[in-house]
Amino acid sequence: MVKAPRRYDATGRQRQALTTRRRVLQTAGQLFVECGYAATTIATIAERAGVSQQLVYVAFESKRRLLKAVVDTTIAGDDAPVPLLRRPRILAMRRETDPHRKLAMFGAYLREANARVGPVMRMLRGAADADPDARELHATLEGQRRTGMGVMAGDLAAVGGLQEHLDVQAAADIAWTLASPVLYVMLVEDRGWSGERYERWVTEQLSAALLRSD
Incomplete structure (x- = not known):
């Protein structure tokens, strides 16, 4: 056989x-x-x-x-x-139509994501001055992060959430600054903030800077 x-x-x-x-x-x-x-x-x-x-x-x-x-x-x-913008958590955030809830979801996401990314991004920024590879990658990542903030700002504009004097590009610049992973490291690792305090702070700052008061 x-x-x-x-x-x-x-x-x-x-x-x-x-x-x-x-x-x-x-x-x-x-x-x-x-x-x-x-x-x-x-x-x-x-x-x-x-x-x-x-x-x-x-x-x-x-x-x-x-x-x-x-x-x-x-x-x-x-x-x-799976691309970041197609992940379930990001899709749920984008589907949310209430601007305040949308930013609360974003603040919770930033707390978790920046805890992972912050130390790496600070390392990259420190290496960028002397190393061409690190400098190129850092610039690419910051550009991608700015693009992501543009998507978020566009979603806020689409549901009528942005302050009247803000256009999408200005709103994206503000979000890109406030949501910086390096800023997370400065507050949480350097200054000893808790993750909960950071999440509350970044959500409040984004809401105050971007959203209509009514």
Whole structure:
């Protein structure tokens, strides 16, 4: 009796590869924040993560691409291939028609997102002066963040929530400033604010600066 050839099951290997990738990303993120981007080498990341340097290069190609992957994962909160604007929490925020509730939802989101992103963005801003890769990535991310604030400001305008003297671009600039991840780090990590206090403050500031009083 001839046995049928065994099918190759790649599920286990794929799961192991994903676990290893996540470990490298987590390790790289910790080292970038603790030691700085310039001082952190692929060799150090590989040693701390318990993998070979070759594996890191195969997975990410370069330290710059690894940094970008760290930032992208940190912003999203996971490595699922779903654009930020299509994630359920953001979609729910965009569907909300009451401007005050919309900004309350946004404030809660900022509290969680900036807790993840803030240390990385401050590291990037500090590295940008001396490192071209960090400078380029920092500029790209701030541009993307400004675009996201434009979407939020446009949604507020669409439901009649913006103050009469504000256009969408000015409102987006204000939101981009107040929602800065670095500002979160300054208040929470440097000045010892609680997450609850930050959430309340940023929601109040955004509401006062953007929303109609009626």
